[in-house]
Amino acid sequence: MALPNSLPRAADTHDDTATAAGSHEPAATGVEPTPVTASPASGKGWFGEHLALALILPLGLAIGWEAAVSFGYAEGRLMPPPSRIASTFQDLALYGDLWLHVWATLWRVLVGFALGAVAGIALGAISGASGLIRNLLDPTLQALRSVPSIAWIPLFILWFGIFETSKVMLIAVGVFFPVYLGVAQGILSIDRKLVEVGRAFRLSRLAMARRILLPAILPETLTALRSGLGLGFMFVVAAEFMGASEGLGYLLVDGQQMGLTDQIVAAIIAFALLGKAADWLLVTLTSPLIRWQDTVRERL
């Protein structure tokens, strides 16, 4: 292929100014690269559209079940209609101790999440960075990972007592494993070429960890934290089954013992809302940290 007769200088050519937006402008036009515009994903309309789509299924089911009970096609004793659940929810919020239960559950999840996440990140980082520690730790941790949450309860009660410590520890165990796994795998899958850039710039071990390894594993770590938080909400139910006097798990047990299906469903809904809100908060707080990622998310 014939090359240009004389070598152009970088400042006066724009032959490689195509941007990720896909605009290829010929050199002759001298057109500036297309600025990267805000993705439609960030628009208000997009949010409304997605919210509407997300609500279709639950609202459809609720309306259908309400109608079925109202018109006598179903009794609604074992599965109360939405109106009765809403009324129970309202009563619990206004006259009952819903907020006390929500706060008790939330506090346990937050403390357990913090403990599990810190331990998971620390051990995951050590295990990912050192082959020796990985060979020492990983087989045991992988074996423990497959132990069901319920199996820990008797032991934890004996070790930590019946009160808060055993509950928080159980949640911490639930959070620990996905975070440990995510961080360790994240470190192992860091692009070798990026590490080599750090080596070429003579980064110390600490600088390499701070400037290359940590930013590189941030997306995997945040995904692991989300999984950990989700498991934290699962484990809190098991924790609150073991003799709690407050918490959403207690409301479930109390509802079962008293035959209050509307209270059970109200507690389940409270769990779902609380879990979703916590996940949303985590994503909202952490997404600015990974906005550099070149992902397909905004285009789907």
Add this chain to the structure above:
Amino acid sequence: MLTLSHLGKTYADGTQALSNINLEARAGEIAALIGGSGCGKTTLLRLAAGLDHATGGTISLDGERITGPHPAVAVVFQEPRLLPWLTVADNVGFGIDHLPRNERESRIEHALARIGLAEHAGRWPRDLSGGQQQRVAIARALVTRPKLLLLDEPFSALDAFTRASLHGALLDLWEDVRPIVLMVTHDVSEAVTLADRAFVMRARPGRIHDELPITLARPRVQTSTGFEQDVRRLLEALDEARQPPQTERAAQAAGHWW
């Protein structure tokens, strides 16, 4: 002065990648290493970068032995290898974090202006084309003001026009600092366009077969007679380097099977 003396590299499995490499490059000189695949060009560059260890011989820069990554040596890899979590400006300034803020910012600004990407300073690498990313990689290496710049086929994945533009960007930045440049390429035109000297390598084991000076004035016009003559000379040397050594040829002619 960059001096490679009796340099050799043999891998743990016994593969001899480089043998008895002797090379000298003067300050401000651009030297091209050219040869077919597997002749050890990249291995040689990695040894000079301190990213690998030689199993024989020495590398020294202005009399100082290089045994690992060195502050006076900068590398541009085949791929841009920009850090995706840093903006374009922060990528350019990655290696000069130790400098005072004003000095650092002024070097980054100057380098970005030189490569025509000043208005892209705050963007993410993902927003740039391949050619733009490679310009940033070159700027990142040169803002450290190295004495030795190592280029490992940084233009090989780019189209001809982008490549020509990047040659310009490289020469612009090189003019500022005028380090010794040791570049690996398998493109004869590129070697003649940029280099003051081309070292032709041959394989099994990798060694320097020939050394050709390129004395054309810059900017070099690719359609000029001188350019075409140098390209032809280099192609002939490459052809020669691909032939088996004299002793092997003689043995083949005599019908020996070894």
